[in-house]
Amino acid sequence: MTLQARLDAFKADFKAGKAPYFAPPEIHPIMERATAELIASGQAGRALKAGDRAPAFTLPDPDGKPVSSADLLAAGPLVMSFYRGVWCPYCNLELQALEETLPRFRELGASLVAISPQTAANSRKSLRQNGLSFPILSDGGNEVAAAFGLRFALPDYLVELYRQLKNDLPAFNGDPGWTLPMPARYVIGRDGIIAYAEVNPDYTQRPEPENLLPVLERLSA
Numbered sequence: 001m002t003l004q005a006r007l008d009a010f011k012a013d014f015k016a017g018k019a020p021y022f023a024p025p026e027i028h029p030i031m032e033r034a035t036a037e038l039i040a041s042g043q044a045g046r047a048l049k050a051g052d053r054a055p056a057f058t059l060p061d062p063d064g065k066p067v068s069s070a071d072l073l074a075a076g077p078l079v080m081s082f083y084r085g086v087w088c089p090y091c092n093l094e095l096q097a098l099e100e101t102l103p104r105f106r107e108l109g110a111s112l113v114a115i116s117p118q119t120a121a122n123s124r125k126s127l128r129q130n131g132l133s134f135p136i137l138s139d140g141g142n143e144v145a146a147a148f149g150l151r152f153a154l155p156d157y158l159v160e161l162y163r164q165l166k167n168d169l170p171a172f173n174g175d176p177g178w179t180l181p182m183p184a185r186y187v188i189g190r191d192g193i194i195a196y197a198e199v200n201p202d203y204t205q206r207p208e209p210e211n212l213l214p215v216l217e218r219l220s221a
Contacts, residue, residue, distance in 0.1 A: 003097040003208050007090055011204050014089075027161060034158045038201040044182060047149035047199045054188045055147040059115065059137035062123040067113070067137055073190050076109035077219045079212060082139075082150055082184040084203065085118040085172050086126040091183070094206045095130045101209035102134060108216040110187075117142045117173045117181065140174070145181035150199065154178045187215050195219055 001009075015028055038044075048054065058068040072078045081098060083091035095114060105112055112134040116123065123136040142151040154162070154169075159178045162169060170176050183203050187196035196215040198207040 003094060003206055006093050006097070007204055007206060010089055010093065023165075027165070030157065030161050034155055035202050035204075037155065038152060038182070041152075041201075043149070043152060044199045044201045047182070047184065047197070048186075048194060049197045049199075050194050052194050052197075053192055054186065054194050055144065056192075057144045057147070059139055059144060060120065061135045061137055062120045062127060064120060067135060069188070072111050072113065073188060073192060075111060077111075077190060077195070077216055078186075078188040079105055079110050079112040079216075080184075080186040080188065081112070081114045082145055082148070082181040082186075083114055083116050084180050084183065085116050085169075086122045086129065087167055087172060088203065090203055090206065091116075092126070092130055094183070095126065095132060097206075098209050099130065099132050099134070101212075104213060105216065108213070108220045110216050110219075113137055115139050115144060115181075117145070117175065117179070119172065119174045122172055139181075141177060142179045142181055148181075148184065148186070150181040150184050151179050152182060154180065185212070187212055187219070189219050 056069050058066050061067050098112060102112055114136045117139050120138055123138055126136050139145055145151040169178055182199055182201050183206060184199040185207055186194055189195045196212060
């Protein structure tokens with residue numbers, strides 16, 4: 001089953017209120033409104049794209065060890081996934097699909113990192129729950145996401161809904177701001193130039209990990 005098929009199946013179960021995904025039906029139009037507004041804002045089109053130079057960064061892994069993009073690129077191409085956090089089931093399904101494809105990335109000389117604004121403790125939880133063998137880096141305040149053009153502030157009505165659902169982003173992220181990154185997938189070549197970019201303001205839509213393989217094959221040729 002493709003990643004998007006898994007996401008669509010989860011979305012259908014969630015909207016139908018099937019256990020264990022029960023949620024009040026009135027929340028769905030609110031979430032859909034926020035997604036539609038983010039799409040209409042055009043921010044995704046202003047994010048960094050293929051051909052742009054990727055910003056350099058250094059971020060801590062779940063053990064607090066600094067990981068730099070320069071060191072990763074010195075070893076080969078870099079696959080990056082920006083995701084919202086361990087609380088997001090769509091993100092967890094994406095991380096699992098990336099883990100399944102990781103051996104093929106490595107065969108082509110690439111490394112893989114996921115980047116989220118969550119605390120190190122929540123990144124460790126992500127690693128355990130999803131059985132991941134690649135690092136999750138903590139992007140405090142979504143600063144690296146902002147450098148890629150991905151950071152956005154949640155509208156007040158969505159903040160209120162998240163609070164009602166006990167989805168406390170400041171607690172998850174250790175940051176008082178209610179910001180998130182748009183989900184995004186990037187491939188960076190060893191020269192620091194973005195070779196592939198996929199940014200989607202609809203968090204229920206994610207590209208297939210296999211889409212990256214032709215890009216990595218070209219970079220490794």
